[in-house]
Amino acid sequence: EGGHGPYQPHEPGYGLDQPGYSPYDDEIPDPQARMLAIKNAKAYLLKTSTKSGLNLYDHFANILTKILDEQPTNTVDIIENISKDVKWEQFRKKMDTLRDEHLIPPTFEAAEKYKALFVKEGGEDEHEELEEEMGKPSLPNVMETAFYFEQAGIGLSKDESYYIFLALKNLNNVQPIQTCRFWGKILGLEMNYIIAEVQLREGEEEEEIGEEEEEIIAEGQKEIGQAEEEDEQKEKEPEPPKSTYKPPPDIPKEANGTGTNKYVYFVCNEPGKPWVKLPPVTPAQIVCARQIKKFFTGRLDAPVVSFPPFPGNEANYLRAQIARISAGTHVSPTGFYQFPEDEEEEEEEGADTYEENPEFEPPPVAEMVESLATWAHHVKEILKQGRCVWTNLAQKSEENEEDEEEEEEEEEEQQEERGQPLLTLISEDEGMKNIPAWTAQASTNLIPEYSVAILQSNRWPGAYAFASGRKFENIYFGWGHKYNPESHTPALPPPAEAEFPSEPGITETVDPTVEEEMAFKAAQEEALAAAEEEEDEEGEDD
Amino acid sequence: MEALSLPAALALVAGGGAGLSPERRAALGASLPLVQRDYRFERVWFWGCIQGVRGAYYIAEGLGPDRAAPRSRLYSLNCLDWSLLTPATKEMLALAEQLKGRFQGDPSFEYSLAEINAEAAARLVQSGKEPVIKEEARLIATIEQIDRAVGIVPRGAFVKTPLGSVHENRHFEGLSLVEAKKLSSYFHFTEPANLKNKTLLEKADLDPSTDFLDSLEHDIPRGSWSIQLEKGGTVVVLRSLLWLGLTFYHVPMTKQFGYVYFGTGEKNLDLPFML
Numbered sequence: 001e002g003g004h005g006p007y008q009p010h011e012p013g014y015g016l017d018q019p020g021y022s023p024y025d026d027e028i029p030d031p032q033a034r035m036l037a038i039k040n041a042k043a044y045l046l047k048t049s050t051k052s053g054l055n056l057y058d059h060f061a062n063i064l065t066k067i068l069d070e071q072p073t074n075t076v077d078i079i080e081n082i083s084k085d086v087k088w089e090q091f092r093k094k095m096d097t098l099r100d101e102h103l104i105p106p107t108f109e110a111a112e113k114y115k116a117l118f119v120k121e122g123g124e125d126e127h128e129e130l131e132e133e134m135g136k137p138s139l140p141n142v143m144e145t146a147f148y149f150e151q152a153g154i155g156l157s158k159d160e161s162y163y164i165f166l167a168l169k170n171l172n173n174v175q176p177i178q179t180c181r182f183w184g185k186i187l188g189l190e191m192n193y194i195i196a197e198v199q200l201r202e203g204e205e206e207e208e209i210g211e212e213e214e215e216i217i218a219e220g221q222k223e224i225g226q227a228e229e230e231d232e233q234k235e236k237e238p239e240p241p242k243s244t245y246k247p248p249p250d251i252p253k254e255a256n257g258t259g260t261n262k263y264v265y266f267v268c269n270e271p272g273k274p275w276v277k278l279p280p281v282t283p284a285q286i287v288c289a290r291q292i293k294k295f296f297t298g299r300l301d302a303p304v305v306s307f308p309p310f311p312g313n314e315a316n317y318l319r320a321q322i323a324r325i326s327a328g329t330h331v332s333p334t335g336f337y338q339f340p341e342d343e344e345e346e347e348e349e350g351a352d353t354y355e356e357n358p359e360f361e362p363p364p365v366a367e368m369v370e371s372l373a374t375w376a377h378h379v380k381e382i383l384k385q386g387r388c389v390w391t392n393l394a395q396k397s398e399e400n401e402e403d404e405e406e407e408e409e410e411e412e413e414q415q416e417e418r419g420q421p422l423l424t425l426i427s428e429d430e431g432m433k434n435i436p437a438w439t440a441q442a443s444t445n446l447i448p449e450y451s452v453a454i455l456q457s458n459r460w461p462g463a464y465a466f467a468s469g470r471k472f473e474n475i476y477f478g479w480g481h482k483y484n485p486e487s488h489t490p491a492l493p494p495p496a497e498a499e500f501p502s503e504p505g506i507t508e509t510v511d512p513t514v515e516e517e518m519a520f521k522a523a524q525e526e527a528l529a530a531a532e533e534e535e536d537e538e539g540e541d542d
Numbered sequence: 543m544e545a546l547s548l549p550a551a552l553a554l555v556a557g558g559g560a561g562l563s564p565e566r567r568a569a570l571g572a573s574l575p576l577v578q579r580d581y582r583f584e585r586v587w588f589w590g591c592i593q594g595v596r597g598a599y600y601i602a603e604g605l606g607p608d609r610a611a612p613r614s615r616l617y618s619l620n621c622l623d624w625s626l627l628t629p630a631t632k633e634m635l636a637l638a639e640q641l642k643g644r645f646q647g648d649p650s651f652e653y654s655l656a657e658i659n660a661e662a663a664a665r666l667v668q669s670g671k672e673p674v675i676k677e678e679a680r681l682i683a684t685i686e687q688i689d690r691a692v693g694i695v696p697r698g699a700f701v702k703t704p705l706g707s708v709h710e711n712r713h714f715e716g717l718s719l720v721e722a723k724k725l726s727s728y729f730h731f732t733e734p735a736n737l738k739n740k741t742l743l744e745k746a747d748l749d750p751s752t753d754f755l756d757s758l759e760h761d762i763p764r765g766s767w768s769i770q771l772e773k774g775g776t777v778v779v780l781r782s783l784l785w786l787g788l789t790f791y792h793v794p795m796t797k798q799f800g801y802v803y804f805g806t807g808e809k810n811l812d813l814p815f816m817l
Contacts, residue, residue: 085713150564151563151564155559155561156557157557160773187558192557439596462559
């Protein structure tokens with residue numbers, strides 16, 4: 001419709017917009033009544049609701065105030081939400097006469113812990129120690145490593161890296177540490193693990209071994225005591241036949257400082273929480289860890305429920321996975337480490353030690369990316385047995401005369417396992433199907449002068465290494481599992497024990513059923529009765 | 543995650559160790575606005591990165607006015623030149639599910655179908671094409687699967703208008719700390735499958751404008767999400783265990799949320815054994 005005015009005299013609406021001539025004038029004859037109508041309308045708006053105690057007038061006033069204060073865009077589209085919000089605010093203020101207890105959300109506690117990391121402890125003592133120390137500082141430069149990995153897009157946020165840096169420093173102050181390194185981060189379901197690889201100063205470790213042995217001896221004595229009690233009880237009752245099964249002897253774990261236990265690992269869930277030392281790993285744990293695949297929960301004392309049953313809890317499983325990852329993915333540029341020249345050993349496998357090569361000349365980054373022969377493993381491979389150095393169990397059990405017979409059979413089966421010697425080039429790592437074991441890239445193609453060579457492991461997704469000049473480092477960020485091109489198949493339970501063979505002397509037959517027994521009994525009684533009758537008859541005849 | 547809030551968001555998901563190098567970040571900052579301009583998207587999300595053996599694919603998604611409409615996906619090998627991907631078809635999805643192993647990093651790499659699925663191979667041969675499937679198709683199918691299975695948003699972040707289209711909720715102030723720890727406060731951002739199966743009591747509690755998607759509570763297998771509070775409780779991070787590498791972050795009581803995928807693009811079929 002077009003506009004209405006101004007009306008011309010000949011049009012129907014002419015003159016109706018003048019006061020006193022509008023169409024409704026007969027309904028509202030005078031201003032007094034109009035004012036009354038307005039008052040009535042306002043009184044209606046001021047009526048308080050029986051349910052909520054609000055009234056529409058105040059509510060509209062609040063809405064308009066809020067809108068005019070905040071001036072949101074496209075107000076008409078969100079007017080209902082604004083109305084709801086205003087109502088909500090009303091309720092919150094009126095209902096609570098008691099003050100809520102001031103809730104301290106966990107964010108503040110954690111912030112306190114982080115702040116505690118920044119406190120510098122013991123000013124004077126540190127200065128003296130710094131002067132005495134010679135050689136490499138034991139604290140690694142975590143921020144520098146993080147910078148290089150960041151060039152490849154790997155790593156944690158800068159804040160978290162710095163917190164880890166400070167936490168490592170605290171660890172250094174608390175524990176007697178010779179060298180320390182940030183090994184990486186393993187993710188878990190409830191919490192994550194931050195892991196530090198540490199070499200303790202010599203002498204400190206022996207004390208701990210002594211403690212562990214004492215604990216084991218004490219436990220052993222307790223067990224013997226209990227066994228004796230049980231034996232006494234058993235002598236009173238006829239004993240069931242004892243099984244002649246002897247479990248195979250445990251493969252001994254490697255001594256601290258060698259092989260899989262070369263380094264000691266400390267973990268914490270978040271920087272600021274106390275560091276916990278992981279126990280040394282045993283070969284049985286490694287062998288079992290190869291067969292299972294479980295997520296970490298984040299609690300070190302959580303049980304690992306699996307088949308084959310894992311001998312230990314989550315702390316042991318974590319340690320076993322760390323050992324496997326280190327053995328599989330810790331690499332360094334070829335030639336950086338070399339075998340010490342003064343030792344003449346015929347067997348290279350026995351070589352456990354390496355030292356830095358002072359004459360190492362780093363190859364250019366392009367070459368490090370193209371050829372995998374420029375990288376070498378510097379951690380010994382773990383054999384199938386679960387150790388780095390093979391032990392012949394037969395030698396140890398010669399002391400027990402009882403086991404000689406079993407042993408002679410076993411000697412034929414055990415063959416010495418040989419792993420790759422230390423410092424093998426990674427170009428010899430086998431790939432899986434059509435995927436190579438390692439992927440090498442340069443961090444940037446646009447600025448080749450300053451690019452960094454990056455290695456990613458495909459066997460252990462999450463393991464990375466970088467090299468730039470003389471600097472190199474390994475790190476792990478991931479869930480802690482090996483890559484399996486096929487799906488994980490859990491181990492099958494062992495086959496059922498063979499039954500005793502049926503021989504003429506021992507055959508297996510079915511037990512007679514109740515009916516058969518009754519029938520047999522009835523037949524027997526009949527025969528007896530018949531025999532008695534015959535005797536009676538014979539007796540009578542006589 | 544929103545292309546505009548990329549730097550802050552990357553810092554929040556860095557807990558998993560995966561991220562982008564400064565070079566890539568700078569490239570994204572330059573190229574994503576151009577993508578938005580060229581394709582006339584209303585929003586551009588950086589979806590994530592799929593690591594192949596020889597290279598990586600960087601994926602971005604563009605959204606139109608209806609945020610729940612099928613999204614356009616683009617991929618790039620260097621974060622600078624983006625190519626549009628065709629929408630996923632059911633055939634592609636079915637075939638790609640049978641492909642196993644890592645991505646190669648080359649979009650024209652061909653997987654031979656004869657070994658995997660003889661029927662499909664025969665069909666293709668009959669229609670005159672070679673019995674192969676290209677890595678590009680596998681990429682399209684994988685992205686679609688990941689989005690459908692584990693692409694999540696917080697409850698209340700999106701509203702459905704009576705006309706059926708979905709918009710961001712301008713009144714969304716973020717989940718509270720208590721709500722943020724519950725799986726039921728997060729929804730799958732795809733066509734809902736289970737909404738109609740709820741009991742009448744549950745349906746009565748739902749608000750049809752915000753509760754129009756499936757929540758994570760009833761995901762099978764149970765426990766396939768890991769919820770953690772990181773940075774001392776200021777960020778809630780959800781990680782999917784079914785597609786390892788998908789990370790969702792949300793800062794409670796703020797509007798910041800998003801998800802990103804940094805991984806190898808393989809489904810974790812061993813999940814039931816690992817829990």
